[in-house]
Amino acid sequence: NAGVTQTPKFRVLKTGQSMTLLCAQDMNHEYMYWYRQDPGMGLRLIHYSVGEGTTAKGEVPDGYNVSRLKKQNFLLGLESAAPSQTSVYFCASRRQVRSNQPQHFGDGTRLSIL
Amino acid sequence: KNQVEQSPQSLIILEGKNCTLQCNYTVSPFSNLRWYKQDTGRGPVSLTIMTFSENTKSNGRYTATLDADTKQSSLHITASQLSDSASYICVVSAGGDMRFGAGTRLTVKP
Numbered sequence: 001n002a003g004v005t006q007t008p009k010f011r012v013l014k015t016g017q018s019m020t021l022l023c024a025q026d027m028n029h030e031y032m033y034w035y036r037q038d039p040g041m042g043l044r045l046i047h048y049s050v051g052e053g054t055t056a057k058g059e060v061p062d063g064y065n066v067s068r069l070k071k072q073n074f075l076l077g078l079e080s081a082a083p084s085q086t087s088v089y090f091c092a093s094r095r096q097v098r099s100n101q102p103q104h105f106g107d108g109t110r111l112s113i114l
Numbered sequence: 115k116n117q118v119e120q121s122p123q124s125l126i127i128l129e130g131k132n133c134t135l136q137c138n139y140t141v142s143p144f145s146n147l148r149w150y151k152q153d154t155g156r157g158p159v160s161l162t163i164m165t166f167s168e169n170t171k172s173n174g175r176y177t178a179t180l181d182a183d184t185k186q187s188s189l190h191i192t193a194s195q196l197s198d199s200a201s202y203i204c205v206v207s208a209g210g211d212m213r214f215g216a217g218t219r220l221t222v223k224p
Contacts, residue, residue, distance in 0.1 A: 004157070040123075040216055041216055042118065042214030042215050042216045042217070043158075043203070043214040044214075045212075090157055090158075092157075100146060100163055100165065102148060102150075102160035102163070103158075103160075103212075105157030105158050105159070106157050107156050107157050108155075108156075108157055
């Protein structure tokens with residue numbers, strides 16, 4: 001029972017490079033989220049999805065794009081990486097938003113932009 | 115200003131001792147408050163959830179309290195173990211919106 005799986009676990013990029021972070025969940029959850037976690041700050045929502053084919057902006061969406069072509073996958077893209085995007089990125093999924101069900105998190109992708 | 119403030123930022127205790135972590139929030143309208151445990155290098159895992167009508171809830175050695183009037187919650191850890199070393203994150207929900215605290219980093223030493 002894998003839960004939420006994120007790939008890759010680590011990545012180092014040069015400024016201006018692009019990459020895609022993959023999140024996959026096997027719990028048939030409708031809602032999926034991308035967060036970034038920086039030292040001394042709470043998790044901040046980048047983008048989220050309420051179902052296959054839908055995406056929406058969160059608190060800090062600039063510089064990121066997302067896609068949810070399949071229910072189980074949620075992709076986060078950086079088109080032109082900047083040092084300010086150095087962070088740990090977490091994906092989460094949830095069955096419903098208006099319920100007491102918790103979010104299930106992956107173990108994160110540690111991204112460094114040089 | 116963060117709508118969810120946690121204190122202390124970090125805490126070191128000896129194995130076997132008790133400790134209490136605090137969470138103050140201004141998020142409104144309140145739906146629920148959840149405590150997560152995040153081990154180093156891992157994603158957060160839910161410990162417990164508090165709804166408006168609940169004052170206290172226990173999960174093993176973890177006991178969460180909620181005072182909705184003062185908008186405060188606490189997480190009490192009894193008889194700490196080395197495995198309790200982690201960050202503890204308070205998350206307050208307002209409808210479908212969630213606000214995360216910055217967490218308290220707990221270190222339990224032998």
